[in-house]
């Protein structure tokens with residue numbers, strides 16, 4: 130392989146983030162290679178969402194560096210909107226546009242940001258709605274769908290931008306338990322298709338099965354990281370064991 134294809138999709142070095150005088154990220158190092166699925170686990174308040182939000186600069190790092198697809202996102206001369214175009218983000222709350230149809234939700238940014246024609250945007254959106262099993266709901270309004278369906282639309286919307294990296298922040302935490310499986314299934318298919326993914330999740334079975342690497346965070350630091358069978362199956366650190374005892 131050429132160096133260009135082996136370059137990490139995300140390279141975070143010594144990332145610090147403070148809100149006022151409260152430091153919530155205290156020196157994070159994290160690399161995500163092309164095609165890799167990295168799951169971030171850890172207690173509430175440990176800084177997982179802040180970490181994810183720093184990657185596409187929804188939060189401004191206080192110190193440290195974050196390279197996404199080779200661009201240092203904190204450099205003033207890097208066009209962050211261009212970087213963000215390649216990064217899909219799916220949140221706990223689906224954030225669909227309530228007044229637009231499912232199809233329109235999936236075509237809006239394609240047309241506005243990527244300047245695709247209506248026909249092209251609809252073709253791409255339909256293919257991605259098919260991928261998440263919702264092609265037959267293209268004309269529905271988000272409010273007519275279940276939470277799980279809405280989250281799958283949010284994933285289809287993100288995929289319609291042809292992202293090279295997908296960020297997921299607890300995508301199933303707001304869902305009724307019976308709707309979680311379909312969303313995780315879509316994410317598993319994505320991982321199998323080779324998508325590069327950084328996933329914050331409380332779904333330990335998913336992390337164990339799908340992740341190439343699991344990162345356990347606590348109190349703004351990475352406590353340990355490694356293959357899922359190690360971090361979840363045989364954690365080295367007491368803090369990881371304590372956390373897992375509570376969630377498993």
Ligand code: ADP
Nearest residue numbers: 148149153171172173174175176177178179180
């Ligand atoms: P997690 O996602 O692991 O639950 P977060 O990254 O959401 O953790 O939050 C880490 C800490 O940062 C928490 O104590 C939270 O209250 C604080 N925090 C997050 N966002 C803000 C903000 N915009 N302003 C002030 N404090 C924040």
Ligand code: MG
Nearest residue numbers: 177178179299
């Ligand atoms: Mg969070």
